Structure formats: C-alpha cells, structure tokens
Amino acid sequence: MKPYRELSKEELLALQEELQAEYDAEKAKGLKLDISRGKPGKEQLDLSMPMMDVLNGETVLNAENGTDVRNYGVLDGIPEAKELMAGMVGAKPSQMIVLGNSSLNIMYDCVARAELFGIMGSTPWSQLDKVKFLCPVPGYDRHFGVTEQFGIEMINVPMTEDGPDMDVVEDYVNNDPSVKGIWCVPMFSNPGGVVYSDETVKRFANLKPAAKDFRIFWDNAYGIHYLYDRPESEQPHILNILEECEKAGNPDMVYEFCSTSKITFPGAGVAAMASSEANVADTKAKLQWQTIGPDKINQLRHVRYFKDINGMKEYMKKHAEIIRPKFEAVLETLEKKLGELEIASWSKPVGGYFISFNAQKGCAKAIVAKCKEAGLVLTGAGAAYPYGNDPEDSNIRIAPTLPSTEELSIATALFVTCTKLVTVEKLLAEM
C-alpha cells in the first residue's frame, strides 16, 4: 500500500467508502471497552492474591523495631517498608516517607503544603501573584490536573528521546523565580515511554533555580516496570537523581515518588516519597497535623510478601510476561496496518504502561470520538497536555494492559480503522 498522501482524490474517495463500511461493521459488533486509563489487567491482579494470605494466623504484628503495626503512630512508615521502598529508587531509608495507597495523593499533598505553608520557610505559593510549573509534553494528565486545580500556570516543554528539552528547562528554571516546579516521569515516561538520559538527569541535578523553593517532582512510577527480561546491566536505567542532586550541591531540589500500585494492587498498594533528609523533616513537620500515620499493616504485608527489593524485582518479570504480549500485539498491528501509510508514528516502549501514538495534525480528537462512537473509550485526545490542549491535536495515549488479548485485538483493529478513516477524511477536506 502506498502512503496516503500519494493517493489521488478518486483513490481516497474509494478508500473512504471502503473504510466507512469497515467501521460500520466494527461498530455493529457493539463493543463496550474502556481503555482510557493505565490499569493493570485481571491476570496481573491475580498474581498478587497470595499477598492477602501472608499475615494469616499471625498473633503478633510487630515491625522489626517492635512497633505494633496495628496501633496508632509512626508518621513516616515502618523501618522495613522504608527499606523496601528505598530500594525501588536507590534512596537511603532515612530519605523515605512511606504512606498509603496513592503516590498521586502524596504529590498533591506536596503541592498543597507548598501552597499553604511554603517550603522550608519560603512564602506559601498561595500568597504569590504567579506560580508556574514546567510540563514536559506529552505527559501524565493527572499531574497536570493537580497543578491546574491549584491555579498554577503550566508551561509546555517538548520531550525529546532523551527526556525534556533541557535547554528550555534551564532557561525557565534558572531565570524565572515564579517557576516552582516541573513534573517528570523519568523512566518509561507517561505516555512516551522515554527513559531520561544520563546527561538529562545530570542537567536536572545541576539546575540553578531562580526560586530557592523550586522542586523537581520526580514521579518514578515505572522504575522497575520493564517489559523485557534482560540482565539488569542491559536494562534501560536512569541515574539516581537524589545522588546527582547531592553531588551538584542541590540536595533539596527534588521530591521523588514511587509506589507498588502497578506491582501489587492499584487500589491497595504502598506509596512513598524519597527526598533529602532536610525535605523529609520539613514535610513531616507539616504532615504530623494531617495524620497520625499510614496503614502500617499493609506496609508489613508488602514487606512480608516481597522480603526485599530483589524479591520485588524478580516478581516484576511475571508482570512483564503478562503485559509484553499485549504491547507486542498492538505494536505489530499498528506496524502491519499503518506502517506503510505514513499517516502516524508511535512509540515502541520497552517498559511502562503506554504507547504514545501521533496521528496527523488535527486528527486525534476525531479518531478518539470515532472510537467512542463504536464503543471503545480511549484517553481523551489532548489529555497528555496541560489544560487538555494538544496544540497539534495529534497525540493519543494507548493503554494496552487492562483488556484481554482478544478485546485488545478488536480494539486495535477498530482504532486502526478510525485512524485511517479520519485521516482520509482530512486529506479529502484539504483537497
């Protein structure tokens, strides 16, 4: 098949008719599938069911330091949970605050505390005329939702294959004191699957922020979420931002986040924050008024289940075995059905939860709408951009993990048909 742009009007019209028939047939199947979010599938959740039994028949539930985890107290998590979660990001246990089931909640609360009370004695952001965040795009819609909710001005920063465009980042951060933060998913970025290069991480660590309360919000959500089983030395990796910031004399510049949401249970995992000891102290001083402490029983349950970080990493191979075929099925179909048409490009991730798809300019909303009309709910077009506004109307996030292989195959076929049809319609409209 030739690239669409080389087709004549007649060829396009014929194609449109053919695609419309295909679409109508697919629509008639009455599909009802929502793959709008990066949710693990049932088979993945089943993996962790033995964790439900790990505290069976116990009569004592003490942390290693003797704390009864059933009772009140321990603001920042039990020691063994700190150690486990520290292993996920290469931090020291003293740099950890281990909390409940949602790292998004921890991030939101970090922003909320900065708004209400400031960071380490700085002016509360809510008292400033203007607060800005840099937002590498495409990025994670819920990050942008948090900053939008707080009325923080969001500035798009283009993503490259090495991470955010650091020239742009440096220019803003080092010169504009109203820039207080940047959202980063440094490993298998959401949705692009980008792994920040060593150079990018070093440039982050060596920023010279105009605002002393500038913080990098380093959402290391997929730090051990590889799709392929390779020796660790051959896996994609990122530099340890906490260490790099320390080396660069910026120890307090980063808040890092991680969770077991996509390791055990999204609804009942353990989430944590890692940062300098000074940031940890500053955070705990405010956190102590918000809660007496997190669910320590669930922390203990996770530690008993995994034993240590190696146990957790080994476990992630089972997830990979489940989701890798789903990614590969989508990627193969895209390649086979769209590869030669030159009407789209997409990421080929080796980890994380998403495929980032770029249609022709101005087509994304129409494709998502057409899919929805036929029963397939995708993440809203534009969601990966601040204010839901993709200036190119081109990006679509594909989340292959939730559906069964069979559902996914129907969904991908439909998606391809919609992409083709919308593109043809656009080409015709432009003639």
Place this chain on the structure above:
Amino acid sequence: MKPYRELSKEELLALQEELQAEYDAEKAKGLKLDISRGKPGKEQLDLSMPMMDVLNGETVLNAENGTDVRNYGVLDGIPEAKELMAGMVGAKPSQMIVLGNSSLNIMYDCVARAELFGIMGSTPWSQLDKVKFLCPVPGYDRHFGVTEQFGIEMINVPMTEDGPDMDVVEDYVNNDPSVKGIWCVPMFSNPGGVVYSDETVKRFANLKPAAKDFRIFWDNAYGIHYLYDRPESEQPHILNILEECEKAGNPDMVYEFCSTSKITFPGAGVAAMASSEANVADTKAKLQWQTIGPDKINQLRHVRYFKDINGMKEYMKKHAEIIRPKFEAVLETLEKKLGELEIASWSKPVGGYFISFNAQKGCAKAIVAKCKEAGLVLTGAGAAYPYGNDPEDSNIRIAPTLPSTEELSIATALFVTCTKLVTVEKLLAEM
C-alpha cells in the same frame, strides 16, 4: 481524711513529707509507661486479628456492584462500605465518602480544601484576613493542632454537661462572619465524656450562621463506643445532626466524621465523612485531583468481617468488656484516694476513651511533670485547650485503655500521689 483546705500548716508539712517519701518510693520502681494517647490496648487489637484472614483464599475480590476492588478507581468508597459506615452515624449511603485509615486526615483535608478552594464557591479561607474556629474546651488536641497549623484563630467555648455552651456558640456563629467552623465530639466528648443533649443538637442545627461557608466539624469518633452493655434504648444517644440540620433548613451546615480506628485497627481501619449530598458533591469535585481512590480492599475486608452495622455494634461489646474494668479501676482509685480530700474532680464516663481530671487551679502542669519524672507520661497539661493553654492550668486527660491492668494500677497510684503532693505544695506556698 479531711479535706486538704482544712489542714493546718503543720499538718500539711507532715503530709508533704509523707507524700514525698511515697513519691520517692514509687519513682524508685523505675516505671516507664506512656499513656499520653487514647490508644487501644493489645487485647483489643487481638480481637480483630481474624479480620486478617477474612479474604483468605479468595480468587475474586469484587464489590457488590461488580467493581474489582483491587484495581484503581471509586473515589468515594465501595457501596457496601458506604452502607456500613453510614450505619455508624445514621446517614444515608449517598451522604458518605469512605476513605482510608484516618478520620483526622479527612478533617484536615476538609479544612485544607476550604483554605485553598473555598466551600461551594465561597472565597478560599486563605484569602481572608481572619478565619476563626470555635473550640469547646476541654477538647481534642489534634483538632486544635489542625486549626493552629492553618493559622486559624481559636476561641474557647466552655463545655457544660449538655455539650458546648450554646449561648456562646450562637452568639459567635450568628454574628461573626469570620467564624467558619466549630470542632465537636458530640458523643463521649474527648476528654470530658459529655454526650450532647437533644436540645444542644437542635440548637446546633438551628444556627443562623453569619458566614454561609460556616461548617460544624462533627467528629462522631465514639458513636458506638459504650462502656456498658445496656439495651440500646437505655444507652446514651445523640440526635442525628444530619437529619436535624435538614429539618432546620440547614442541610449543608455539617461535616460529620467517623472511623473504625477504635473498632478494628487504629493503624489500618476505615474512615469516612458524612454530609449533605451537595457537600459530598463539592468535596468529591476537589478530591478527584488528590487521589484516584482509597484502599478498597481494606474496605471490603471490613464489610466482610462485620457483615453489617449490627455486627459492628455487637462487636463493640467485646471492646467494652476489655476496657470497662480499666476505667472502673482508675475511677475507684481516684474515689478512694482523693474522694474526701476535695482537691480534684473528674468525669465518670460511660463511653469513649478518656477520663477528664480537674486538679486545683495551677496544679496540672506540675502534676504531669512530677509523673513524668517518675516515668509516667501523661497527655501534656493544657493539651485539651487551643494553643496548649489551659487558663486554669487544671485539666489533665487520663487515657486508661492502653496499659495493662497492672500497669494501670501502678500508674494511677503514682498519679494520685503526685496530685496530692503538688496540691499540698501549692497550699503551703499560698500560706
């Protein structure tokens, strides 16, 4: 023994010497006991251990509406958890938001949201010159900690045996638009054990707040925490504030809170907020940016364990059997050792977690300090007052639940000795 105030100087001096010797002997025992917080004891926590096994061997963990509780989603809790928690406060399930393990966290977040975003479109409190909260005293120190952290001005309201002095409450709430809230523990108040009378609840419901974003923070922490097993009709009760507010045309005036912290596990229970459907909608609209959802597995675990609210109420009788003897032991010792001396008064609670003790004016700090010197940590004197400032320096909160019966007996003996000694010293100093 005669009342102390009738003793001569010589008698007091002799008594002081005797008490000092007693104190020294008790101090020499090297006690190390912290009863500063209202924590359940080990035996109570053991009660709930079978809950750890309730999801054993399950292969499917679905809520009654089919939601897989292991995955992401469900911002406000699963339906059966709403129903269970609604039963605790007599609310409708549609009035519930069921979240994680800490009702304090929910309360803090309610204040934080009001500060950041306002309530139902009102000006965010952080943008106002002055925000005030009424604080019935003595009250719960962590409530006052939250409002202090937000820089909210706290105004003491005296407690009566029917609840807060409603003349004072009405005067402030109905006339001062900067009064935005009041902290209430309506049933077995912390620390006084007061149960708000029907008249008090009705007067609350019929307030005519000068501020339309005034909210009653109704912390129903001990709603089913009776010490005595009586037919429900003979138990202390409070009117349903949600219903009363609705009847009075003030449906949105109250945020109510409850939790299973002192029913199952303080560290791993389920907490909830109950309010009008309009407040619930307003809260969820902001909450959706903070989290994807609470730990639904733990919610399901609680529901499966208790079945329904009757199961939970029945269960509370077992708690009562464990803690009632502790309360009674303390009360008997106080009565026997201090009853005739007329140097102190104390509450005789029939529910809740505390005994509120009033020493002679100006004695509380000294008594707590003397106990501490001998190894017994009590709640800090003044903690039950905003800014930790008890104007009379008289109130001490006794939390009898955590220690074993034996520890409690040693602790009470020491407390009595310290109270006597400090009072004698004061009487001598005033001569």
